[in-house]
Amino acid sequence: MKPLALPPLGRPDGMTTHDYAFNRLRQAIMVGAFRPGTSVTIRGLAEALESSPTPVREALRQLTSIGALQFLENRRIVVPHITPARFAELISLRxxxxxxxxxxxxxxxxxxxxxxxxxxxxxxETEIRKGDKVAALIANQAFHRMIYTANPDAVAMPLIESVWLQLGPILGIAMEHVTELYVVDRHREAIEALRRRDEEAAADAIAADIREGIGGFDQQAVARLLRLAA
Amino acid sequence: MKPLALPPLGRPDGMTTHDYAFNRLRQAIMVGAFRPGTSVTIRGLAEALESSPTPVREALRQLTSIGALQFLENRRIVVPHITPARFAELISLRxxxxxxxxxxxxxxxxxxxxxxxxxxxxxxETEIRKGDKVAALIANQAFHRMIYTANPDAVAMPLIESVWLQLGPILGIAMEHVTELYVVDRHREAIEALRRRDEEAAADAIAADIREGIGGFDQQAVARLLRLAA
DNA sequence: TTTCTAAAAATGTGATCACAAAAAGAGATT
DNA sequence: AATCTCTTTTTGTGATCACATTTTTAGAAA
Structure with missing residues (x-):
């Protein structure tokens, strides 16, 4: 099994093996560490994470529940493929x-x-200027998460993260091909709306931000890449 | 362990133990068979489903990923409680x-x-007239599901079902207290909109349908129940 | 009766093993 | 070189067991 190309997260004390595996894999998929179509094995991951099949299988099962992975008919476990139509639906859903x-x-x-x-x-913007795509992506997600979770009953947050996970593998491809990072300017717009407590303006700014790019990557460029890959 | 109050689904050949456990529990929660706060145990369910802890635990873990269950800090597994505010957020999200x-x-x-x-x-309407609340609820879900899944890339469907699952336990309470079933009339409105291929009208009809009731139960009555329970 | 403490039972966790199905590989045949 | 067949290996599945933590129970003390 090839070593995982993951940021080496330390494993906090008291965290179960299962939780560790779940979070580690989730994070990896979220930031595009796995390409669409990549297949993973339970034993392989268990070895890479220095544990055993049981907790890893639980983690993989959870990841399928939120659309990050897919158990095929032949029981193979893969990172789902994305068609251009599916990509468009995911953006629209976002x-x-x-x-x-x-x-x-x-x-x-x-x-x-x-x-x-x-x-x-x-x-x-700091990360973008440094050219650290993964860090920029993570910071961008933190920006959105921070806004939505201000609502103490942010029931939509887990669903939003599910969509992010499904878009993750695309971002991996984008990061390989797109050199120019898109500098967000809709964020300032959103912040101004938040300051004015203007719900509609905030919603519009977020919508525009997503429409234009995903996590620092130009929307149209990603869509083009996808058509090529298909 | 008390016997599960589930519709006795037959187990199709070739279905894994895990899949069976997952679907059975999911369906039970979806139609309100478990009250909020109910705690379940891995061994208990394994016995009830005549299997072993491993596949049951996987099923429970998946159910937590979609908000149907909750693993507490002390490792207890419970059906989540719902506050009035959370209920309102879930309806709004629906x-x-x-x-x-x-x-x-x-x-x-x-x-x-x-x-x-x-x-x-x-x-x-047939089920409502018969007074079969669970059947009416299931049929109502089928109505919505049939519409949404006409889209071949209905990426929102799993998320919608997640919300339904989170509302399930409330429905269980509603079914115990609400005798009068709400007869939907927004469905006809939605169908007319679909016939006219009118996207906005369809969206509005669905929104109105949800706003007024959940699965045959009057929205306001359910909200009132919830305030009492809290 | 209430509260505290220790023993007992219950419960989640994770590693291991046997099994069946699927995939991969080796060798023969066309 | 391509295809088929049989063997070997890999892989997912699920039952079981040992362990640690939590909960419950029982009994003593206030």
């Missing part, structure tokens, strides 16, 4: 879900939280 | 997700499929 989540979060945001969001936005 | 899914499905619906939807809608 817009619906996240503009909704933003709208439902606005009323709960404190000044303090808004300042934290601004700080995260700054870190995104 | 509206956002399902009106979106309906909009994205309209273009794909064939005449034949629309007729099947009409047939399902008839069966809902």
């Amino acid at each position: 817009i619906a879900l996240e503009s909704h989540a933003a709208r439902r979060a606005v009323a709960h945001l404190s000044e303090r939280q808004i300042e934290q969001i601004v700080a995260i936005d700054d870190s995104i | 509206i956002a997700l399902e009106s979106h899914a309906a909009r994205r499905a309209v273009a794909h619906l064939s005449e034949r499929q629309i007729e099947q939807i009409v047939a399902i809608d008839d069966s809902i």
Whole structure:
């Protein structure tokens, strides 16, 4: 088994083997460490994570539940393929879900939280300037997550992360081919809307942000790549 | 362990023990067979399903991934509690997700499929007249599912089912207290919109349908119950 | 009766093993 | 060189067991 190309997360004490495996794999898929069609094996991952099949299989099963992996008929476990149509649906779903989540979060945001969001936005541009694509992607996700989870009952958040996971493998391809990182400017727009407590403007800004790019990558460029891969 | 109050699904040949456990439990939670706060044990369910801990634990882990169950800090496994605020968020999310899914499905619906939807809608009213709440609920879900899955890339469907699962336990309470079933009339409205291929009208009809009731139960009555339970 | 403490039971976790199915490989045949 | 067949290896599945933690129970003390 080839070593996993993952950021080496330390394993906190008290965390179960299963939780560790789940989070590690989830994070890897989320940031595009696995290409669509990649197949994984339970024993292989168990070895890579220095554990046994049982907790790894549980982690893989959970990942299938949220669309990050797929158990095929022949019992093979793969990272799902994405067609251009499916990609378009996922982006459309992101817009619906996240503009909704933003709208439902606005009323709960404190000044303090808004300042934290601004700080995260700054870190995104820092990472982009450094050219660290993965870090920029993670920071971008943190930006969105910070907004939506201001709502204490952010029931949409797990669903949004599910969509991010399904888009992850595409991002991996994008990172290999796209050199120019898209500098977000809709974020400032969103922040201004949050400051004004303007739900509709916030939802619109988030929608526009997603429509234009995914995590620093130009939307159209990614779509083009996808058509080539198909 | 008390016997499960589940519709006795036969286990198809070739289905794995894990799949059987997952589907059986999922269906049970979806139709309100478990009350919020109910705790389940791996060994208990394994015995009830005549299998062993391993596949059951996998099923439970998957169910937590989609919000149907919750692993607490002390490692207890429970059906999540729902606060009035959380309930409101879930309904709001249903509206956002399902009106979106309906909009994205309209273009794909064939005449034949629309007729099947009409047939399902008839069966809902039949079940309501018979007073079979669970059957009415299942038929109502089938009605919605049939619409959304007309889209060949219905990526929102798993997320929608996740929300249904999270609402399931509430429905169980509702079924115990609500005697009068709400007769849907927004379904006809939705069907007309589908026939006219009117995306906005379809989305609006679905949104109104959800706003007024969940699966045959009056929305306001359920919310009232929830406040009492809290 | 209430509260505290220790023993007992129950429960989640994870490693291991046997089994069956699938995939991969080796060799023969065309 | 391509295809078929049989063997070997790999892989997912599920039952079992040992272990640690948690919960429950029982009994003593206040």
